[in-house]
Amino acid sequence: MTRRAGARPARVAVLGAGSWGTTFGKILADGGSDVVMWARRAELASEIHTGKRNSKYLPGINLPRSMSATAQLEEAIDGAEQIYLSIPSQSLRENLKVLRPMLVGSEIPLVSLMKGVEKRSGLRMSQVIEQEMACDPARIAVASGPNLALEIAQEQPTAAVISSIDADTAAAVALLARNRYFRTFVNSDVIGTEFGGVLKNLIAVAIGIVDGVGYGENTKASIITRGLVEMTDFAVAQGAQSETLQGLAGLGDLIATCQSPLSRNNTAGRLLGQGYSFQDVVSQMQQTAEGLASVAPVLQLARASGVEMPIVEQVKRVLDGTMNPREIAPHLTTDDDTPKGERTQYGQAGGGGALWRSIQRALDQLRNGGGGPRSDRP
Ligand SMILES: NC(=O)C1=CN([C@@H]2O[C@H](COP(=O)(O)OP(=O)(O)OC[C@H]3O[C@@H](n4cnc5c(N)ncnc54)[C@H](O)[C@@H]3O)[C@@H](O)[C@H]2O)C=CC1
Numbered sequence: 001m002t003r004r005a006g007a008r009p010a011r012v013a014v015l016g017a018g019s020w021g022t023t024f025g026k027i028l029a030d031g032g033s034d035v036v037m038w039a040r041r042a043e044l045a046s047e048i049h050t051g052k053r054n055s056k057y058l059p060g061i062n063l064p065r066s067m068s069a070t071a072q073l074e075e076a077i078d079g080a081e082q083i084y085l086s087i088p089s090q091s092l093r094e095n096l097k098v099l100r101p102m103l104v105g106s107e108i109p110l111v112s113l114m115k116g117v118e119k120r121s122g123l124r125m126s127q128v129i130e131q132e133m134a135c136d137p138a139r140i141a142v143a144s145g146p147n148l149a150l151e152i153a154q155e156q157p158t159a160a161v162i163s164s165i166d167a168d169t170a171a172a173v174a175l176l177a178r179n180r181y182f183r184t185f186v187n188s189d190v191i192g193t194e195f196g197g198v199l200k201n202l203i204a205v206a207i208g209i210v211d212g213v214g215y216g217e218n219t220k221a222s223i224i225t226r227g228l229v230e231m232t233d234f235a236v237a238q239g240a241q242s243e244t245l246q247g248l249a250g251l252g253d254l255i256a257t258c259q260s261p262l263s264r265n266n267t268a269g270r271l272l273g274q275g276y277s278f279q280d281v282v283s284q285m286q287q288t289a290e291g292l293a294s295v296a297p298v299l300q301l302a303r304a305s306g307v308e309m310p311i312v313e314q315v316k317r318v319l320d321g322t323m324n325p326r327e328i329a330p331h332l333t334t335d336d337d338t339p340k341g342e343r344t345q346y347g348q349a350g351g352g353g354a355l356w357r358s359i360q361r362a363l364d365q366l367r368n369g370g371g372g373p374r375s376d377r378p
Pocket residue numbers: 016017018019020021022040057086087088089091095113114115116147148149150286287288290
């Protein structure tokens with residue numbers, strides 16, 4: 001599926017003009033779309049619209065001419081063929097309540113760019129969208145991957161995955177959300193793709209704590225590796241495919257977020273490791289660190305499904321002020337003495353699953369007909 005040569009540019013809307021929403025708007029505009037951003041604050045809308053800048057969130061970045069902005073939601077979505085949502089996860093629902101009456105009868109794709117779960121319900125963002133918009137889940141797509149906003153805004157080559165239960169929706173989004181520096185792959189595992197983005201934030205907070213305390217590479221590598229096992233066990237228990245956690249939305253994003261000082265989750269962790277309290281960290285953070293609000297609902301879901309998450313448990317204890325950050329380790333110090341197996345509960349990490357991978361690859365090739373966006377699976 002490709003867009004016809006010479007066809008008029010697609011008109012798309014991006015709701016939320018923070019660092020990721022604005023960067024994603026640039027990705028879409030550089031891919032050939034006419035993009036209208038919605039910013040909650042009129043001054044920010046005006047800076048983007050007139051000055052082609054978003055100096056608070058993306059200092060030094062010039063935005064494309066085909067990107068405009070407004071603080072009027074109805075104006076932003078008028079005529080849009082796709083709507084992208086990049087609002088902090090805890091505020092998404094209230095914004096959708098305003099959006100819903102404006103989209104009655106519409107069937108256009110709604111794309112989540114967010115990486116959190118709702119604290120009070122434990123729902124993923126695509127579930128909140130489905131609930132509040134009362135829409136067919138086939139209309140919903142999710143974008144995820146190792147996507148630190150500022151690096152992409154600087155046009156550094158990057159890959160991401162677009163996930164939807166509907167292959168046509170995923171392909172339609174992937175075809176617009178790509179350009180010379182941003183390549184999108186597709187998959188149909190929405191649960192795994194969303195939880196990959198949520199869970200890597202929690203491991204990035206742990207890595208930040210390690211950095212703040214002053215521990216070195218062995219501790220970090222141990223926590224990243226065991227963190228991937230926790231991510232996989234948790235996500236699979238919620239219905240994800242383990243392979244997704246080995247892809248861009250899992251391992252890929254885990255690497256990027258854990259090693260980059262640009263990551264807000266990593267930064268929040270570093271402050272905790274240096275001895276700042278949770279309240280101090282929240283007041284110092286100028287931008288959204290989704291991991292801080294996702295810890296509690298993730299642990300609740302983990303306990304309900306019998307999944308052990310020792311690293312995430314420790315992050316929670318440090319956040320609560322009940323554990324000294326220096327005690328952080330890839331295991332709970334209260335673990336029993338019985339040696340544990342290294343593999344994920346599902347036997348996929350670094351080993352099994354070769355047969356499944358081959359079947360999946362064959363299915364993906366069939367689905368994609370050899371052309372168009374490809375799967376991100378190994
Ligand atoms: N920044 C990044 O590198 C990436 C961020 N994400 C995800 O994108 C989502 C958005 O994050 P960022 O843009 O980075 O956050 P940000 O902190 O840079 O910007 C958030 C934006 O939302 C606005 N906002 C805050 N409260 C609001 C409300 N109640 N209603 C409407 N708008 C509100 C803020 O004014 C700001 O414009 C998060 O879920 C994050 O995990 C995903 C990939 C990369």
